[in-house]
Amino acid sequence: MEAAPDTELLDIGDLDQAEWDEYARAQGWSDGFPLVMPTEAVVERFVATCHGDNEPIPAMSPRRVIPTLQAMAANAVMAGCRPEYFPAVLAAVRAVLTPEYNLHGSLATTHSCAPMLLFNGPIRKTLDINCSSNCFGQGRQANATIGRALQLILLNVGGAKPGVMDRSTQGSPAKYAFCFGENEEESPWEPFHVRRRFAAEDSVVTAMPGEAPHNINDHGSNTGIGILTTIAGTISQVGANTIYCNAPIFIVLGPEHARTLHRDGWTIPDMQQDLYDRSAVHISRVSAENQESYASMDRPMAKDHYHMTPSPEDILMLVAGGPGKHSAYIPPFGFTSACSVRLSHV
Amino acid sequence: MHDGISFEQLGKRAVVVCTEPFEVTVRNIARMLGLPDYPFVMVEHPIGSRTLPEIKTLAETAYAQALPILMEA
């Protein structure tokens, strides 16, 4: 890994697209895909969207350098962002630099976690962040490039080079870009950020190092309790970090599942309690060696079961996606929190 | 690795044991924390999935490497 370069501006001569691409790859700046050239003039347009934002940025792990707005904007340009996305990228950087996020651990770990970004509030509409059909997938510029910009910043400013300082055993496709919004319009409950005491009109990003979303298919259940039974069964996993680590998990309900649950009178706290009670792994599913290992950790077993979160409140619930009877859960890197930051310049 | 350097910063000798695939990571962390020549002990990967007799053999390797580091003035 290189020490922090001391030159913020580089004269690279006149390069065409193919030459630029080769140059950028040789510097180690790419995630594998081609990059947009971060010329001084374009970067300045991005930085201008955060004019007056003087809140200091802490040092970024693992290289422990303090990022500049210009360098972060250069990565947003390279990722294919529009200038108006940059305040969202900056808020995402601040979210992953919240100490409780545990950025260093999430990058140095052998676990497959990626920096999940969840957006709430008006910014979803302003930037056209996909909250509906295929919200975790391809096809929308904001989702693809805001998530990618954060990853490029972690690679180039933070120094999280795969196989060197990013030590994930297998990684995950989510590490290219993992960014979506809550489908607040089709949620029967208060938006996620409002339940975290932000105002409804605030734009908020929530970050957590998480695995790629795991699907929860339930076409058969037409009752809330039926859907919760399927969710509890799906998230009760022996191989999840949360069986021995203290961290939240996300349950992302599809709108159709959400409507059924709401129709049957389920509130968020009621669902959290029910899932906490029933998403537990019986000791018979856990190897003897793991039982011994978990016994030395701070996760007591209750009635021969390991619960998947420390408390019901650590089961974080929201609504995203489009038509269809699918939901998802997002298991975390085990030693982390979901960290929310309000966008300051929108 | 942070743990070892935290001890060093408190004026105590600390020897870190790591496995070969993580050598480059350990060296980089040491450099980032301002101790580029920080010595460490390296043993064959893996540790976690080995039998107890195999661990005893690794421990002998680790001991042989740790001794000169700990004795260094």
Add this chain to the structure above:
Amino acid sequence: MRIVNPAFGHEAPSTERVGANAVDWKHDPIILFSNSKPNAKELLEGVRDKMGAYRATDNIDYIAKDTAAQGAPDGMYDALATKYRAALLAIAD
């Protein structure tokens, strides 16, 4: 053509190595520090057993932090550094 260097950043203040004292291998108290990964404890205990051929091991103690993925709790290093002259740490794999 000029571009903005996407890897630019200001160096954070670095830490300095405090002059660590040499260890009296045959007598000084030593702490074996595990990050709780599987077999880390067993590896450290194996090293302690080797030491037993040369010295008393009753002042070689063992401690584990809860997890490999986070730093030790506040005050843990200070407490250990007060009591021991040296540490042997397993970060395992």
